[in-house]
Amino acid sequence: MDSFPLGVAPHSAVTIRFVEALPDPSPVIAEIIGGGRSPGRADRYCAGPWGLTVVVGLAADATPAQAAKAGALAAAALIGEAIEEAVCAIALSTEASVAFARAFRARLFRPLSLKRAPRAEDLCRLGALTLVAAKPKDAARAWAPWQAIAEGTEWARSLCAEPGNRLNPTTFARILGGLGDLGVEVEVLDAAAMAREGLNLHLAVGRGSATPPCVVVLRWRGGENDAAPSLLVGKGITFDAGGICLKRAAHMEDMRGDMAGAAAVAGAIRALALLKSPVNVTAVLALAENMPGSRAQRPGDVWLGHAGKTVEVIDTDAEGRLVLADALSWGCATQKPRQVAALSTLTYAIMAALGSHYAGLFATDDNLASALLSSGEASGDRLWRMPFTPADDPALKSEIADLRNCPPVGPPDAMNAAGFLRVFVPEDIPFAHLDIAAMTLKAEADDTLPAGPTGFGVACLVLWLMAKG
The missing domain is CATH 3.40.630.10 (Zn peptidases)
Structure with a gap:
């Protein structure tokens, strides 16, 4: 048996929290758009109030399906970046907030890496996601069962990634x-x-x-x-x-x-x-x-x-x-x-x-x-x-x-x-x-x-x- 520990993922659980308000992101978004870069893309960044900013086209009245897609796109863009916390600054409905959080966490999670010198894109230091929600307490309650489901799903993904010799x-x-x-x-x-x-x-x-x-x-x-x-x-x-x-x-x-x-x-x-x-x-x-x-x-x-x-x-x-x-x-x-x-x-x-x-x-x-x-x-x-x-x-x-x-x-x-x-x-x-x-x-x-x-x-x-x- 080799010396690698079993069930180790290079990025583990992301803590999700919901708040009522954050600093206005409009200046950051305006800077990106003014620079000729359109929202709706997950690979557009610039320096903002919280460091790296990812702009994904998403309206405040976004459906859960739209919010989920935006959450996954944002997570994909942040993999490999040297940041520890992410925020979603648009006040979403409870259902859309939960959908964003689910998709963000699912896309960010990396089941397994056995590389002795992992690439930057294989790792992520991101440990927290803050979402603005129209009703943050309701969103937190709605998220609670999904957090446990996410942990169970990530565990299953890590198990399935293990090689047969391990x-x-x-x-x-x-x-x-x-x-x-x-x-x-x-x-x-x-x-x-x-x-x-x-x-x-x-x-x-x-x-x-x-x-x-x-x-x-x-x-x-x-x-x-x-x-x-x-x-x-x-x-x-x-x-x-x-x-x-x-x-x-x-x-x-x-x-x-x-x-x-x-x-x-x-x-x-x-x-x-x-x-x-x-x-x-x-x-x-x-x-x-x-x-x-x-x-x-x-x-x-x-x-x-x-x-x-x-x-x-x-x-x-x-x-x-x-x-x-x-x-x-x-x-x-x-x-x-x-x-x-x-x-x-x-x-x-x-x-x-x-x-x-x-x-x-x-x-x-x-x-x-x-x-x-x-x-x-x-x-x-x-x-x-x-x-x-x-x-x-x-x-x-x-x-x-x-x-x-x-x-x-x-x-x-x-x-x-x-x-x-x-x-x-x-x-x-x-x-x-x-x-x-x-x-x-x-x-x-x-x-x-x-x-x-x-x-x-x-x-x-x-x-x-x-x-x-």
């Missing part, structure tokens, strides 16, 4: 243990405990790795003692080489992010704990590495899963549905949840339908689907409802086992994968699966986020759970 099932579980400091109950099932519980599908996925798989259970008990919890399940493949069905080399390095579902679930639990949210939530995180070692499972192997069904492995690179199947079955049997949501980078086939605009939402219950869609819109983690394959889908049928993990021929199918998962959740428990594969990584920086992990799903889950418990 973040494996063992080190991931160790980091998750730190949630105990926030009042979260943390339980770890090692490989021996998993075998006793019958989690053989999950164990099979981890056979090829030198690092054994594990299950991490996180419990936040903020609600009534006798209230059934909501269950979150996260896929945590800390590196996915594809197993014996080896992936192509191109972009395989991105497979360190195949644990983004588990990271999002953990980030949501962290945010709920920071908020001391009055809900009961249990998370089951299925952690493993999918490697082609000498003990790796083979195509054609058959395993008996926790649910009592045998599964034939057709493609070892369709491993996510195997670890999730055991996690869903075990979680429902032991935690007795009232509703279940699973997050995973399950299939890149979802991109064919939705591109990088939405995550796929598969749900057995209309009310659950509606609640998640609403939270997705409010959070910016946008979802699009997709259909399951029929329950009697022949693609799931095996000649030698109860099920097979994917069809032997044909293109990848996100609906088929979601249909496989549905088998492992009792019919009387509302179930949703979020296929977030297309949404977890930015290949290049844009107006909203830097290149790298996005933390997609944290905000959506927190808003949903806070609204519905």
